[in-house]
Amino acid sequence: MSEPLAFVVVQFLAGLASASDLFLVASGLSIIFGVTRIVNFAHGSLYMLGAYLAWSAVRAFGTGPLGFWGGVAVAALAVMAFGILVEMTLLRRIYRAPELFQLLATFAVVLIVQDLVVLTWGPEDRLGPRAPGFDGSVTILGQRFPEYDLLLIALGLAVLVLLTLLFKRTRWGILVRAATDDREMVAALGVHQRWLFTSVFALGALLAGLGGALQVPRVPVHASMDLQVIVEAFVVVVVGGLGSVSGAYLAAVLIGVLNAFGIAIFPQISLVLAFLVMAFVLAVRPHGLLGRPQAGGRPAGAAAAPMLVPAGPRGRAAAALIVAVFAAMPLVVGDYSLAVLTEVLIFAIFAASLNLLLGPAGLISFGHAAYFGVGAYGAALMITRLGLPFAGAVAAGILAGVLAAAACAAVCLRLSGVYLAMLTLAFAQIVWSIAFQWYDVTGGDNGILGVWPPAWLSSASAFYGMTLAIAAIVFAGLRHLVFSPFGLALRGCRDHPVRAEAVGLSPQRLRFIAFTVAGGLAGLAGSLHAVFKGSVFPDTLAIPLSVEGLVMVLIGGINTLTGPVVGAAVYKLLHILLTSYADSWRLVMGCLIATVVVAFPEGIVGGVQRRLAGDVGSGRR
Amino acid sequence: MLDRRHFLIAAGAMAALAPLARRAHAAPPIRVGEINSYSGGVTAFTFPYRHGWQLALDEINAAGGVLGRPIEVISRDDGGKPADAITAANELVTGERVTLLMGTFLSNVGLAVSDFARQKGVLFLAAEPLSDALIWEKGNRYTFRLRPSTSMQANMLADAAAKLAPQRWASIAPNYEYGRSAVAAFKAAMAARRGDLAWVEEQWPPLFKLDGGPTVQALLNAGPQAIFNATFAQDLSVFVREGEARGLFKDREVISLLTGEPEYLEPLGAEAPRGWLVTGYPWYAIDTPEHNAFLAAYRARVGDHPRLGSVVGYAAMKSVAAILARAGGTETERLIAAARGVGVDTPFGPIVYRPEDHQSTMGAFVGRTDVKDGKGIMVDWVYADGARFLPPAEEVRKLRPAE
Structure with missing residues (x-):
C-alpha cells in the first residue's frame, strides 16, 4: 500500500501524460474544424499513419537519440505531406457541398488507410523501442514513474504554448482565427482561401502524425488505433469548444485526469467516462469550456437545400413500378438473395428515419444507432422474456425507439450544429455502455440470442414480403409527412428559425416531434433486424452503425426522399458483396465512396435529379 | 434401322458428352463453410489460422479427400461482428x-x-472461441468446440498457482465475455484449492483500450502479492511495458492466461516478461513425431513458423474430415452422431470430442516465460491434457440445457 498523497500525485501525473498525447491529436482536429468546418473523420487515420511511419523510421534510422527523434520528425512530416495530398485531391473539390458531405470523403480515407496499413505493415502489432534517454523511471514520493511520461507532459505544454504564439503573434495565425470566426468575411477581404485551408489541414495533419509517432514508445502500433483515438479526440474538441486550442488542452487534461482516478475507484467506468463528462459539460456550457457561439453557423441541410417538390404522376408511376419489381423478387431469385434484399430494406428504413432529421429537420445526429439498438433490444427482450408474439415485439421496439429519442431530444435540442450532434453521440454511447455492462438483462457483449421469427415468418420469402410491405408503408408515410403542413413547418424552422417563430411556429416542439418519429422508425428497423438475425448485440447501438447510417444517407443524397433508400441499397449491397469476394474490401469500398464523393457532391439521387432537371430545363433546383 | 447419318450424329453426341460423363463420375466436392475475423483487431491470430486450415485441406485432398470426394472450403470474413457473421453464415448455408x-x-x-x-x-x-457458455449454459446439439475453454485453461494454471505462497491477489482482464469468464473461472479454481486467498483489486480495461499508466498505478496502490492477467494482444504489450516501467512485476508472481502463445509473446520481443506462469504454445521446443511433421509441412508451405492459430486451424480442418469420414454421409444428423466421440490426430496428439458436452480434449502448454536471444519463450513447460480439466458427464448434464 502506498501513501495516499503519493498515490494522488502519481495518478494525476499518469492522467496528465495520457492527456498530453490526446491533446496533440485533438488540437489538430479542432483547428481543422474551426477553419474548414470539416468533420475530419480521417484524423485518427493520420494519427495511426504517424505511429506506423515512426515505427518504420526508427527501425531504419537506429534507436540512438538522433535515429529516434529523427524518425519521429520524419514520420510527422510525412503525415503532413499525406494530409496535404488528401486535402488537395479530395477535400478541396467539395468545400461547396452541403456541410456534412465532407464527412463522407473523410470516411472513405479511413477505409482506404485501414487496408493500406495492413497491406504495408502486416496484421501483427508492432512494438517500437523505448525512447533513448527516457527509457527509465524516476522516483516521485516513493513511487516509480516513467521518464517518458514526464517528457510527454512537457511536450504537451510546449505544443500548447507554441500554438498559442502562432495564433496570437503571426499574420497566418490571425487569419486562421478570423476564418474560424467568419470565413465569408475573410474571403471577402481577399485572403486566398485555398491556401489557408490547405495550410490549416497540413498543420492539423502534422499534429496528428506527431501524436501518433510519440505513442510508439508507449503502446504497440496496430491497425485499429485510428478508430480508438478519433472518438475520444472528437469528445475533447467538443468539450473544449470547437476551434479553441486552449480549450482542447483543458478538456484533454480534464478527461485524462478524471479517467486516471476513475480507473482506480470504479474500473468499468473507463468505457463511458469521457461521454459522461461531455454530456455534463455541454449541459452546463452549450459551446464547450472555452468555445463561443459561432457567427454564421448554419444547420446541416440549409446550405444548398433545394426545394423539395413532390414528384408528379410520372414519379408515382415509377414508385409503383419499383414496388412491383421488388414484390416480384421471390419469384425470380433464391433465398439468399431475398435475405440480402431484406437486409437492404431494413437499413433503408433506418437511413430514411435518419434522413428525416438530417434533411427536413436540419438536425445532425451522430448517435442514430441508439434508437435502432434500443428498438432491437426492446423487441428481443419482449420475445425472450415475456414471450410476446412478433407483432407485439415490433410494437415494443417502436415504442422503445420513441422513448429513447424523446429522452435524447429533451436533453439535446437546446444545442445546435455539431454540439447537438456530439451530444446525440454521447447519448448513444451511454446507452451502449449500459447494454454492454448490464449482463443480467442484456447479456452484455454476448447479446440476446434465440430471437428467431415465428413459424409463419421463418421462410425467406415470407420475411421478405413482410419487410417490403412495412418498408413501403414507411416510405409512403414519410413522404406524406414531409409534404404535410407539419413537414413544411419543420423545413421552415430549419431555413428561417426567426421568421418561423414570428409566424407562430414552435421550432423546439416541431423538432421534438421529428426526433421522436425518427426514433420510432429507427426502433422499427432495429426490431425487424433483431428478429431477422435472431439475435441482438451491443454493436447495434455502437458508433460504427451510426456512422454507416450517415454514410448511407450521404451517398444517396441528403435533400431527397429517395436518396437514403438508394444509399442504403448501394452501401449495403456493396458491403455484402465486397466482404464475400474481396480480401481488401475496405480499400475497394473507400475508393468507390471517394469516387461518388467527387462525381456526385449532392449524393447519387441528388446528382441524377440535377442532371435530369438540367436536361429538360425544368428548373427544379 | 440406324442409318449411317444417324449413327454419326449419335456417335458425335456421345463423344461430345463423354468428358461431361467423366466429370460426373469424379464426385462433386463436399462444401464446407468457414467464417472468421479476417479483418478487425484479431488478424494476428486469424491469418496463421487460415494458413493452418489451408495446409490441412491440401493434405486431405492430396490423399483423395473424404468419402471419395474432395473438400472445398468457402471462406468468409465476419470483421469481428456477430451480425456480419450471421449474414455470412446465412449466405453459406442458404x-x-x-x-x-x-x-x-x-x-x-x-x-x-x-x-x-x-x-x-x-x-x-x-x-x-473460449467462452464456457458455448458448450455449457448455451450449448446445443449442433455446436462442437475445439480449443480448451477459459475454465479449462484457468484450471490448468490454478493447479500450479495454488502451490505458490501469495495470499493477496489482484486481477486484470479485458471488460468483455472472455475476460470476465476467465477471472471468474480462475477465482473459482483457486477457491477450490486454497481457502486463504484475498482478492484485493480488480481492473477491467475496455478491450484494446488499456490506459497503461493509471491502470498499473491502481494495481500498485492495492499492494497485491500476485496478479492474475487475462489481457492479450496490444493490451498485453501496454500492460507489460507500463508495468515494467513502474516496477509492478518486481517480486510479484504473475499468472497469465494465453501469454505464452507466440501471437502475443513475439510482439514483445526482448521486453517479454520473465518468470510469468502462462498457458501457451512453445512450438520451438516440442519434440514429438506428430508436431515435427506438422512443423516441417507448415514451414514448407507458409515459409514461417506456426502460431497457435495455425495449429487450431489445422486441427479444425482435420476434425471436419474426421467427422465426415466417420459419418459416411453429409446429412446433419449423421454428422452429429459421428462427431460425438470422434477421435482426431492433431499436432498436439490425439484428441476426442466428448459426447456429453461436445468439447474436444485438446490441451494447452503450461510453463514459465523467459527471454532468450532477444525473444520471449516458454520454459519448464508441460502439456496439460484437456481431458483432465473437464468436469465429469453427470456435472455437464446439469450445466447444459436439455435437448
Missing part, C-alpha cells in the same frame, strides 16, 4: 449450400453462429 460450418474467433461471434446453427439445423465446429 446460398452456397455448405454441408457444415466451422471457424470464429471472438466468443460473442461464436455464440451467435452457434445459435444460428441451432436454428437452421446445421453442424458448427467452433474453432477458437
Whole structure:
C-alpha cells in the first residue's frame, strides 16, 4: 500500500501524460474544424499513419537519440505531406457541398488507410523501442514513474504554448482565427482561401502524425488505433469548444485526469467516462469550456437545400413500378438473395428515419444507432422474456425507439450544429455502455440470442414480403409527412428559425416531434433486424452503425426522399458483396465512396435529379 | 434401322458428352463453410489460422479427400461482428449450400453462429472461441468446440498457482465475455484449492483500450502479492511495458492466461516478461513425431513458423474430415452422431470430442516465460491434457440445457 498523497500525485501525473498525447491529436482536429468546418473523420487515420511511419523510421534510422527523434520528425512530416495530398485531391473539390458531405470523403480515407496499413505493415502489432534517454523511471514520493511520461507532459505544454504564439503573434495565425470566426468575411477581404485551408489541414495533419509517432514508445502500433483515438479526440474538441486550442488542452487534461482516478475507484467506468463528462459539460456550457457561439453557423441541410417538390404522376408511376419489381423478387431469385434484399430494406428504413432529421429537420445526429439498438433490444427482450408474439415485439421496439429519442431530444435540442450532434453521440454511447455492462438483462457483449421469427415468418420469402410491405408503408408515410403542413413547418424552422417563430411556429416542439418519429422508425428497423438475425448485440447501438447510417444517407443524397433508400441499397449491397469476394474490401469500398464523393457532391439521387432537371430545363433546383 | 447419318450424329453426341460423363463420375466436392475475423483487431491470430486450415485441406485432398470426394472450403470474413457473421453464415448455408460450418474467433461471434446453427439445423465446429457458455449454459446439439475453454485453461494454471505462497491477489482482464469468464473461472479454481486467498483489486480495461499508466498505478496502490492477467494482444504489450516501467512485476508472481502463445509473446520481443506462469504454445521446443511433421509441412508451405492459430486451424480442418469420414454421409444428423466421440490426430496428439458436452480434449502448454536471444519463450513447460480439466458427464448434464 502506498501513501495516499503519493498515490494522488502519481495518478494525476499518469492522467496528465495520457492527456498530453490526446491533446496533440485533438488540437489538430479542432483547428481543422474551426477553419474548414470539416468533420475530419480521417484524423485518427493520420494519427495511426504517424505511429506506423515512426515505427518504420526508427527501425531504419537506429534507436540512438538522433535515429529516434529523427524518425519521429520524419514520420510527422510525412503525415503532413499525406494530409496535404488528401486535402488537395479530395477535400478541396467539395468545400461547396452541403456541410456534412465532407464527412463522407473523410470516411472513405479511413477505409482506404485501414487496408493500406495492413497491406504495408502486416496484421501483427508492432512494438517500437523505448525512447533513448527516457527509457527509465524516476522516483516521485516513493513511487516509480516513467521518464517518458514526464517528457510527454512537457511536450504537451510546449505544443500548447507554441500554438498559442502562432495564433496570437503571426499574420497566418490571425487569419486562421478570423476564418474560424467568419470565413465569408475573410474571403471577402481577399485572403486566398485555398491556401489557408490547405495550410490549416497540413498543420492539423502534422499534429496528428506527431501524436501518433510519440505513442510508439508507449503502446504497440496496430491497425485499429485510428478508430480508438478519433472518438475520444472528437469528445475533447467538443468539450473544449470547437476551434479553441486552449480549450482542447483543458478538456484533454480534464478527461485524462478524471479517467486516471476513475480507473482506480470504479474500473468499468473507463468505457463511458469521457461521454459522461461531455454530456455534463455541454449541459452546463452549450459551446464547450472555452468555445463561443459561432457567427454564421448554419444547420446541416440549409446550405444548398433545394426545394423539395413532390414528384408528379410520372414519379408515382415509377414508385409503383419499383414496388412491383421488388414484390416480384421471390419469384425470380433464391433465398439468399431475398435475405440480402431484406437486409437492404431494413437499413433503408433506418437511413430514411435518419434522413428525416438530417434533411427536413436540419438536425445532425451522430448517435442514430441508439434508437435502432434500443428498438432491437426492446423487441428481443419482449420475445425472450415475456414471450410476446412478433407483432407485439415490433410494437415494443417502436415504442422503445420513441422513448429513447424523446429522452435524447429533451436533453439535446437546446444545442445546435455539431454540439447537438456530439451530444446525440454521447447519448448513444451511454446507452451502449449500459447494454454492454448490464449482463443480467442484456447479456452484455454476448447479446440476446434465440430471437428467431415465428413459424409463419421463418421462410425467406415470407420475411421478405413482410419487410417490403412495412418498408413501403414507411416510405409512403414519410413522404406524406414531409409534404404535410407539419413537414413544411419543420423545413421552415430549419431555413428561417426567426421568421418561423414570428409566424407562430414552435421550432423546439416541431423538432421534438421529428426526433421522436425518427426514433420510432429507427426502433422499427432495429426490431425487424433483431428478429431477422435472431439475435441482438451491443454493436447495434455502437458508433460504427451510426456512422454507416450517415454514410448511407450521404451517398444517396441528403435533400431527397429517395436518396437514403438508394444509399442504403448501394452501401449495403456493396458491403455484402465486397466482404464475400474481396480480401481488401475496405480499400475497394473507400475508393468507390471517394469516387461518388467527387462525381456526385449532392449524393447519387441528388446528382441524377440535377442532371435530369438540367436536361429538360425544368428548373427544379 | 440406324442409318449411317444417324449413327454419326449419335456417335458425335456421345463423344461430345463423354468428358461431361467423366466429370460426373469424379464426385462433386463436399462444401464446407468457414467464417472468421479476417479483418478487425484479431488478424494476428486469424491469418496463421487460415494458413493452418489451408495446409490441412491440401493434405486431405492430396490423399483423395473424404468419402471419395474432395473438400472445398468457402471462406468468409465476419470483421469481428456477430451480425456480419450471421449474414455470412446465412449466405453459406442458404446460398452456397455448405454441408457444415466451422471457424470464429471472438466468443460473442461464436455464440451467435452457434445459435444460428441451432436454428437452421446445421453442424458448427467452433474453432477458437473460449467462452464456457458455448458448450455449457448455451450449448446445443449442433455446436462442437475445439480449443480448451477459459475454465479449462484457468484450471490448468490454478493447479500450479495454488502451490505458490501469495495470499493477496489482484486481477486484470479485458471488460468483455472472455475476460470476465476467465477471472471468474480462475477465482473459482483457486477457491477450490486454497481457502486463504484475498482478492484485493480488480481492473477491467475496455478491450484494446488499456490506459497503461493509471491502470498499473491502481494495481500498485492495492499492494497485491500476485496478479492474475487475462489481457492479450496490444493490451498485453501496454500492460507489460507500463508495468515494467513502474516496477509492478518486481517480486510479484504473475499468472497469465494465453501469454505464452507466440501471437502475443513475439510482439514483445526482448521486453517479454520473465518468470510469468502462462498457458501457451512453445512450438520451438516440442519434440514429438506428430508436431515435427506438422512443423516441417507448415514451414514448407507458409515459409514461417506456426502460431497457435495455425495449429487450431489445422486441427479444425482435420476434425471436419474426421467427422465426415466417420459419418459416411453429409446429412446433419449423421454428422452429429459421428462427431460425438470422434477421435482426431492433431499436432498436439490425439484428441476426442466428448459426447456429453461436445468439447474436444485438446490441451494447452503450461510453463514459465523467459527471454532468450532477444525473444520471449516458454520454459519448464508441460502439456496439460484437456481431458483432465473437464468436469465429469453427470456435472455437464446439469450445466447444459436439455435437448
